[in-house]
Amino acid sequence: MTDIRRTVLWVVFTMSLVLIWDGWQKHNGHPSMFSPVPVAKQASAAGSAAAVPAVPGASSEIAAAPGAAPAASAPAVASEKVEITTDLVKATLDSQGGSLVRVELLKHADPHDPSGHVVVLNSSAQQLYKAESGLTGVANAPSHLTVMSVQAGERELKDGANALTVRFESPESGGLKLVKTYTFTRGSYAITVKHEVLNASGAAVQPQLYVQLVRDSHVEAKLSSMAPANFTGPAVYTDKAKFQKVEFDAIEKDKAEYEKRANDGWVAMVQHYFTSAWLRNTAGDRGFFVRKQPDAVSKQYAVGMVFPLAQLAPGASVTTEDQLYVGPQEENKLAELAPGLQLVKDYGIFKALSQPLFWLLDQLHKILGNWGWAIVVLVILLKIAFYWLNASAYRSMAKMKAVGPRIQELRERLKDKPQQMQQEMMRIYKEEKVNPIGGCLPIFLQMPFFLALYWVLLSSVEMRGAPWILWITDLSQPDSLFGHFLSAPIGPLPILMTLTSVLQVALNPKAPDPMQQKMMWIMPLAFGVMFFFFPSGLVLYWLVNNILSIAQQWMINKQLGVSNK
Secondary structure, three states, rough: OOOHHHHHHHHHHHHHHHHHHHHHHHHHHOOOOOOOOOOOOOOOOOHHHHOOOOOOOOOOOOOOOOOOOOOOOHHHHHOOEEEEEEEOOEEEEEEEEEEEEEEEEEEEEEEOEEEEEOOEEEOOOOOOOOOOEEOOOOOOOOOOOOOOOOOOOOOOOOOOOEEEEEEEOOOOOEEEEEEEEEEEEEEOOEEEEEEEEEEEEOOOOOOOOEEEEEOOOOOHHHHHHHOOOOOOEEEEEEEEEEEOOHHHHHOOOOOOOOOOOOOOOEEEEEEOOOOOOEOOOOOOOOEEEEEEEEOOOOOEEEEEEEEEEOEEEOOOOEEEEEEEEEEEEHHHHHHHHOOOHHOOOOOOOHHHHHHHHHHHHHHHHHHHOHHHHHHHHHHHHHHOOHHHHHHHHHHHHHHHHHHHHHHHHHHHHHHOHHHHHHHHHHHHHOOOOOOOOOOHHHHHHHHOOOOHHHHHHHOHEEEOOOOOOOOOOOOOOOOOOOOOOOEEEEEHHHHHHHHHHHHHHOOOOOOOHHHHHHHHHHHHHHHHHHHHHHOHHHHHHHHHHHHHHHHHHHHHHOOOOOOOO
């Protein structure tokens, strides 16, 4: 029974760490141990000229519009780039379609980028990622390919100013004119985008407005040190179907499943720490589409919405207003912008536990003013909450350690009589009131909570650039105080974490089998190596948990008169 218990525990422990390591490798842009190496994809800005989207499965009210857009050839008039600077972002807009083609986040540093900041949207030879909009449903209507004129105005948010606007106006095309106005607001990553549609023809028309996010599937290797998200790709949200992620592979295989039409909802492109999203919170009919871009030179994918507009008499106009969010996944702020928008922060299967844990961590940060100390206090609170559960497990382990010499003597004396040996072992356990599996259940019950906290720390953009004490200046980066050795960052935190793991083994009952005992000593050292690559915040969490566990085990061993040597 003891061997079975130990074997089960070590299998669970080993598989947990292997899965965590595999997930970490994927977060860092490396191939999974359980899947083939993905083929590298190279983006090309030239491939962005794709047709206006059709809405798969939409009814006649929101009709597909193949062929309704102008040809995807180069515009006759050269486009103009407009650069906008606010307190939070440096944005580039292209007069071709009035599209947002680059967003640099001035409050989020990235030493690997030439700008020194995180760049979310980008149009370059290395990456394609942009936000577009236009009209469809009418032949040759202004689209994201139409070159527009730019209204002169302020290009930098001045001191004392709360907002600045950029206005694009299309020429008449297909009997329609489109005016697109971006409003950038101080202190906000949400951009208000107003579309004004004018019927300049002599007949009534009923166009449709589409908004879309287009990007390639490439996640740059330079992001490895920032632990890219476990999910990168499109997402669709409706009140009925809730948050639906769509994998790039599913789009490639034409197996993408999501809500096609609703009276509410939004679309987003998700990646680790950051996101972009088209939002419209007012109720109204809309179609959703997720698809691979046709006619693109490289693999590119689009997610968007199509809105029917009112029928326009000659000379009539209609105005709509949407929000375009491009920024960090700050959970509390996202929840205020649109229902369910905070779900772009991906906690995986631990969402039900991770969200309240993050709330508690956020409250602690508001009190302490430091994310590192908030992590320490949160782990302490969890240990207090599970104190009696842990005490039960540690008492069981202490008793197992106390009867260990008797069990070992029994094994040696009755090694040729396994049935009698098992009977004698059970007798000893009954006399000493020892439950051989008493240390397992408490561990299993707590595991979901600590894995949920693991994902909270891994997914929270608040950890980026957040200092703790002394040399720990970024909780999202590995501790590398002592530099690098064989490409591995070396620092005190993972060393201490490994030492505490070894000390835990010393306090636990000795395995009767010599090979098992060797494995118990080797595994903390082997898996401790992994923690050299983990963010400091995660290592801090494991270290504090280990220290508290050792203190409680030590105390219980002393209470029961069991040696701590």
